[in-house]
Amino acid sequence: MTDDRIERETTINAPIERVWAVLTEPDLLSQWFSTGKRAEVDLRPGGIIRLNHGENFDYPTRIVRVEPPTHLSYRWASAFPGTDATEDNSTLVEFTLEAVADGTLLRVVESGFAAIDVPADMEYRAGYESHTHGWPEVLDAMRKVAAG
Amino acid sequence: MTTTARQVEEVLAALADPMRRRLLDLLARHGEATATVLADALPVTRQAIVKHLAVLSRAGLVAGTREGREMRYRVRPEPLTATAAWMSRVASQWDARLDAIKRIAES
Numbered sequence: 001m002t003d004d005r006i007e008r009e010t011t012i013n014a015p016i017e018r019v020w021a022v023l024t025e026p027d028l029l030s031q032w033f034s035t036g037k038r039a040e041v042d043l044r045p046g047g048i049i050r051l052n053h054g055e056n057f058d059y060p061t062r063i064v065r066v067e068p069p070t071h072l073s074y075r076w077a078s079a080f081p082g083t084d085a086t087e088d089n090s091t092l093v094e095f096t097l098e099a100v101a102d103g104t105l106l107r108v109v110e111s112g113f114a115a116i117d118v119p120a121d122m123e124y125r126a127g128y129e130s131h132t133h134g135w136p137e138v139l140d141a142m143r144k145v146a147a148g
Numbered sequence: 149m150t151t152t153a154r155q156v157e158e159v160l161a162a163l164a165d166p167m168r169r170r171l172l173d174l175l176a177r178h179g180e181a182t183a184t185v186l187a188d189a190l191p192v193t194r195q196a197i198v199k200h201l202a203v204l205s206r207a208g209l210v211a212g213t214r215e216g217r218e219m220r221y222r223v224r225p226e227p228l229t230a231t232a233a234w235m236s237r238v239a240s241q242w243d244a245r246l247d248a249i250k251r252i253a254e255s
Binding site: 006009031106110 | 156238
């Protein structure tokens with residue numbers, strides 16, 4: 001019915017090294033994921049990618065795995081701006097890149113939502129932006145149960 | 149209904165167990181059922197069913213009403229809908245980010 005993860009993918013008409021650069025080079029990363037202040041990147045396992053989504057949304061994410069140009073993963077405490085990402089307060093974001101005929105297949109998996117230990121009085125800040133697209137499989141499954 | 153972190157976390161944790169998902173599916177099909185009826189339909193003891201129902205109940209996914217000596221349980225769909233909506237928002241943020249990555253990489 002549900003999984004504690006979100007998976008999305010897209011095919012990009014660009015070489016795999018170019019896509020890797022967009023994920024890891026501060027100037028390019030800042031164009032899509034750290035739109036507040038320029039991102040700071042210490043690209044090694046255990047290193048920090050410091051993202052800033054504007055105002056006080058500062059996220060020091062902790063790099064778990066770096067294998068250029070095919071794999072990058074980090075822990076992101078998206079619910080707790082300003083806090084270092086640990087196992088208890090963050091989700092794991094994994095990017096997988098694969099060279100395909102049209103360019104690069106980029107897949108992202110965000111997992112571990114259920115393991116986050118959140119103080120009772122704290123509201124999630126993750127998910128504060130609202131869009132209209134859905135997560136079809138889960139929604140359908142959940143609707144089926146909800147409808148009985 | 150405000151979806152707090154705790155609600156989402158509890159719902160996802162409750163649904164992480166395959167037996168609880170089966171239990172919820174079964175309960176949804178029955179409309180209402182007691183732990184005894186559910187235990188007859190699933191390969192676990194009534195005692196285990198009661199424990200799973202307690203977890204589902206804490207997450208707000210089932211509600212029980214006492215009837216004689218037994219509780220009758222039914223599915224409460226609201227937390228599922230709220231969690232699905234929340235997960236769907238997180239997913240659409242990734243859609244937007246992947247679109248942006250694509251645009252930048254292809255430019």
